Amino acid sequence: MRTLHKSLIAAAVILAVAYGGASIIPQTRIPDNIANIDINDNELIQRGAYIARTADCVACHTVPNGKEYAGGLAMQTPVGAIYSTNITPDKETGIGNYSLGQFIGAVKHGVRADGKALYPAMPYPSYAIMPDEDIEALYAYFMSSVEPVRQHNADSTIPPVLNWRWPMAWWQLVFAPERTFIPDPDASAAINRGAYLVEGPGHCSACHTPRGIAYQELALRLGDGDEFLSGALIDGWRAKSLRGEARGLASWTQAELEEFLTTGRTDKVAAFGAMADVVQHSTQYFTPEDISSMAQYLKQLPPVKGRATELATKSDSTTQDLLNGNYTSRGATLYTEHCTTCHRADGQGVARIFPALDANSAIFANNAQSVIQITLEGGKMPATPADRMAFTMPAFNHLSDADIAEVINFIRNSWTNQAPPVNAGDVAKIRHFISAKAPHITPAGGHHE
Numbered sequence: 504m505r506t507l508h509k510s511l512i513a514a515a516v517i518l519a520v521a522y523g524g525a526s527i528i529p530q531t532r533i534p535d536n537i538a539n540i541d542i543n544d545n546e547l548i549q550r551g552a553y554i555a556r557t558a559d560c561v562a563c564h565t566v567p568n569g570k571e572y573a574g575g576l577a578m579q580t581p582v583g584a585i586y587s588t589n590i591t592p593d594k595e596t597g598i599g600n601y602s603l604g605q606f607i608g609a610v611k612h613g614v615r616a617d618g619k620a621l622y623p624a625m626p627y628p629s630y631a632i633m634p635d636e637d638i639e640a641l642y643a644y645f646m647s648s649v650e651p652v653r654q655h656n657a658d659s660t661i662p663p664v665l666n667w668r669w670p671m672a673w674w675q676l677v678f679a680p681e682r683t684f685i686p687d688p689d690a691s692a693a694i695n696r697g698a699y700l701v702e703g704p705g706h707c708s709a710c711h712t713p714r715g716i717a718y719q720e721l722a723l724r725l726g727d728g729d730e731f732l733s734g735a736l737i738d739g740w741r742a743k744s745l746r747g748e749a750r751g752l753a754s755w756t757q758a759e760l761e762e763f764l765t766t767g768r769t770d771k772v773a774a775f776g777a778m779a780d781v782v783q784h785s786t787q788y789f790t791p792e793d794i795s796s797m798a799q800y801l802k803q804l805p806p807v808k809g810r811a812t813e814l815a816t817k818s819d820s821t822t823q824d825l826l827n828g829n830y831t832s833r834g835a836t837l838y839t840e841h842c843t844t845c846h847r848a849d850g851q852g853v854a855r856i857f858p859a860l861d862a863n864s865a866i867f868a869n870n871a872q873s874v875i876q877i878t879l880e881g882g883k884m885p886a887t888p889a890d891r892m893a894f895t896m897p898a899f900n901h902l903s904d905a906d907i908a909e910v911i912n913f914i915r916n917s918w919t920n921q922a923p924p925v926n927a928g929d930v931a932k933i934r935h936f937i938s939a940k941a942p943h944i945t946p947a948g949g950h951h952e
């Protein structure tokens with residue numbers, strides 16, 4: 504009894520000290536010597552508009568078909584949904600009262616105007632390396648040219664205790680250190696620019712780097728460890744390894760990468776799921792120089808230790824079988840019934856219209872989660888001026904789990920593809936995940952925090 508008493512007191516003291524400390528940390532992260540800027544300076548605003556594109560602020564802070572930057576997008580985490588906030592300059596419900604210093608505090612250090620810590624669903628661990636001058640330009644853009652929208656922010660659905668914000672201040676101290684971009688002295692200016700865009704504003708790592716038990720990215724740059732851009736799950740999509748591996752970008756040319764980032768397609772593949780949004784809202788607006796820098800940087804990333812850089816070659820017997828009407832498995836029959844019209848018997852699709860399924864690194868990835876999700880849910884290519892139409896892939900959620908597994912095993916192991924099998928249980932899990940996604944918040948349904 505007495506020991507229980509003592510440990511309770513000890514726990515209370517630790518909690519009080521932790522809580523007290525947590526309330527001081529955020530203050531130390533808000534910059535104090537802030538420059539005076541003219542938020543109506545047109546050149547500054549234009550620069551800020553481009554930086555907002557490179558940082559893709561619009562993607563998370565806007566719901567599909569909603570007002571730009573008004574927030575309300577649901578972001579799923581293992582413990583509940585977090586909603587992005589209204590970052591239009593509306594004074595009552597948006598960030599209209601944010602000073603420049605508070606804005607830098609939020610974007611680079613994850614500290615809200617009221618001193619509370621932001622969840623890392625906002626990618627400030629990446630934005631931390633952006634120079635203050637760039638955030639000043641962003642501020643001018645948001646304050647002077649974004650239309651104010653009155654829309655209240657929504658509470659997260661994370662249960663009490665887990666939703667306490669103060670422990671986040673300690674999290675930030677450990678996992679979101681203050682840091683600057685460290686250029687590689689041996690690399691070209693273009694490769695360093697590409698590294699900066701990928702690590703910083705582009706926050707590619709927020710999706711493509713695996714996270715640890717505390718939701719921290721396991722590496723924020725290549726120098727932090729081999730996990731960097733080694734592939735991760737985001738919102739049920741598998742954001743693939745971007746390293747120079749046989750199942751990563753080794754099968755891509757520099758030109759293909761540039762084309763993919765600019766238009767969301769190549770003759771072979773189409774961006775889908777979360778990546779379609781990235782191209783749609785962000786990378787299609789990059790200057791050709793910035794696109795080329797990113798592609799050069801990505802193409803020279805080394806493979807993760809132990810991962811194959813070449814796969815055994817396999818010759819295609821599938822095309823002839825399908826053309827001869829020789830259906831060797833249920834998967835082959837399902838493919839012919841549901842998929843051949845677009846993706847063709849030879850698995851080559853139609854260049855820039857229907858992606859190829861053969862020799863497409865999104866298909867033969869080790870992890871099949873994205874392939875399962877797009878087959879269940881369908882998808883839409885990003886729309887860019889480079890192509891007249893954004894084609895859609897229909898949803899096949901009316902097929903049984905077993906049939907989805909059969910057709911996926913077929914496409915992942917036909918033609919020249921080789922990949923590990925999936926089963927009906929894997930499909931059932933993803934079907935459940937999709938149906939359990941929290942809806943986004945719209946102005947009518949919003950409520951005050």
Ligand code: HEC
Binds near residue numbers: 585586615623641656
């Ligand atoms: C990957 C998604 C994502 C991206 C990209 C993103 N944000 Fe956020 N942002 C969020 C979420 C989610 C929150 C709310 C987090 C919370 O409640 O703790 C947030 C919060 C904020 C806040 C605090 C607002 C408040 O309500 O007090 C500001 C300011 C902000 N973001 C600005 C930006 C800017 C500027 C950019 C682009 C440079 C950006 N965000 C990009 C997800 C994102």
Ligand code: HEC
Binds near residue numbers: 773
């Ligand atoms: C919001 C999450 C998200 C962000 C941010 C993101 N990606 Fe992706 N990315 C994905 C997903 C999911 C896929 C798989 C779907 C696909 O292939 O289109 C993907 C696929 C890719 C592919 C195709 C890889 C392959 O082998 O098929 C490339 C290349 C790529 N991303 C580059 C980037 C770059 C560069 C950035 C940063 C500018 C970035 N991504 C940021 C989610 C993201």
Ligand code: HEC
Binds near residue numbers: 874
């Ligand atoms: C009506 C035409 C059409 C049919 C039928 C169709 N697809 Fe697709 N598929 C597309 C389009 C268009 C995309 C690109 C979607 C995107 O970018 O979001 C696509 C993309 C895909 C992808 C992701 C590859 C990539 O690089 O984007 C997979 C996997 C896929 N389809 C599998 C299937 C399977 C399996 C079937 C049959 C069960 C099927 N598709 C039937 C049109 C079709």
